[in-house]
Amino acid sequence: MSPLRSHPARRRRLSRFALPLGALLLALPLAGCGSDDSDDDAGSGDAGSFETVSIDHVFGTTEIDERPERVVTWGWGSADAALALGVTPVAMPTNSYGATEEGYMPWQKEAIEASGDEEPTLLTDAEAPPFEEIAAANPDLILANYSGITEADYEKLSKIADTVAYPDQPWATPWRDVITTVGDALGKSEEADTLLEEIDGEVAQAATDHPEFEGKTIAAVAIDPSAFYVYRAADPRVQFLEDLGFTLAPSVGELDTEEDTFFYTISTEEVDKLTSDVLLSYVPNEERLAEIEGDKTFSAMEQFRAGTVANVVGEDIVSSVSPPTALSLTWGLDTFVESLATATQGAR
Template sequence: MESHPTMPRTRSALAPAALLTLLLSACGTAATSSGEGGGSDENTSAVTVEHAMGSTDVECTPQRVVTLGQGQTDSVLALGVTPVGVVSPWTDDWYSYLPDEVNEAEVLGTELEPDLEAIAALEPDVILGSKLRHEALYDQLSQIAPTVFSETIGVTWKENVSLWSEALCLEEEGEQIVTEYEERAAALGSALAERDEADTEVSMIRFMPDQVRIYLTGFPGSVLRDAGLQRPEAQQVEDWASSDQLIEISEERIPEMDGDVIFQMVSSEHYAQQGSQTVDEQIERWTSTDLWQNLSAVQAGNVVVVDESHWNLGGGIGSANAMLDDLEDHFLDGE
């Protein structure tokens, strides 16, 4: 999942120092509090988590969890834990694939501007974020509660699930849900091979109000890769780890969008309100061109519109399984 600079703003990420200090002195840090959430006592144990910002001791098992990103929220819920605080989704409403429990969490600002005052007021046991998004806030967050950061998001989502499960003292559960996902993806690949469809080349594109993207790697690319699906030559990369996760294209590069199947992620109305034109206007302009109409996938009727919330925005194991749902529905007719 890439950054979204047009996110709506709520409260400032940089709380006034005096107010934050008062909040911290009132609630203490989660590691030493004795209220709800596994405060330290003779019967609790702790785990030392190595992460992108160093190492952090977390009391087991944390109950009051704050997540600062979509992938963290997604994966914590998949582990059976309902966060007490989350940042808002990239869209106006919560993603439909998420369990209803997400609505029980307090919204703590945005992923780009989390509200430190509100986080401190929740007295969390642990805070989960990423160095990519929140490196500048790490010291302040660590004063509130033990804080664990992944290095980045997107392509590393499976490693991140392992990190979150370790921070929640749920390592076995984390290993189990990743293994189940990988077995499911491999089964899809085997089914495609049995149908002689293993060489099917899949393209991923996304229309936005002000730009159009082709996705190469990243979160959605990794799910296609796990399922054994091939990519068109124009979308193949030499080095998976260092490649750009996506490219922005102009209309003359429409031929690079082609494949046996094109999965088209469409931005929501939330984004449409931010640009100079709506997503529908962008799609109409591009898909009315001869270059689009001449794509083999278009001529074969193999353009599949999919929900961007789980193909791109969620970035966790819940959204990965929701992607597999779509792939199974398309390639296996819902078998």
């Protein structure tokens, strides 16, 4: 999981495992022996023919020759796309930010319960993929198409099962591409297209209902006590805002001097230079919101003075749109749009 996937303060610990990866890889053939109960496995796909799929990504091309029956996801969004397409992963990442006690996002929990499938194994919350745990799930497909895996990680994962990585930059795959890639990999391309049409319809309706968004400039940020994070144009959060009619503020590009893929930081001395009609601020809770609003550092920002800050408050709501997924986008859309509408009223 990205250290900045939902909130910039989220830093992951590398996990430690008792068994070496090789030992579990050697054991995998034994796991496949015995009675064939694949039809009962969570994540089994639809019956019928499956045409070979080739998916290009940053580390090469992955060919999937058979319909996946045991799917493992890593990163953000892939599990949601699979669930939305009727495939419950056998293993998926544990979530902590805005999640249930078990480690599911609320929309994931709802989808799993509705499916009637066995609950997935939740993988250890860590910076690097927990290879042993993934291997133990005996997957035939690993979806990491919105993640931060390295080439070395990819090589290890590919020894476990066919693995799909991100197309170009880590943690920057557009949310629509996450859905279409998962659909292709699962042999559910048409279903993925239909799902996108439904989601796009809801987003388009929200934009229609709020014509005041059209052409307004916006900057999306997360304000931690230790840093001020700004999201770049390539980030799916920004792309979602553009879908609603907003335009990324020119100041976002003008202040960008770092080399991270989807965000950069600015000093408190420069925050007043981040100008925009609306400032979108992702805030974990009301306590942190009060701290931000009471911090004189930000009183120099025109958005705070004008009352055009859209605060998205609450870990679950922040996660639902930061960035959105096949399940979370519509789950948090109304609350998100309401926050933007309130802030935009004061924008010129």
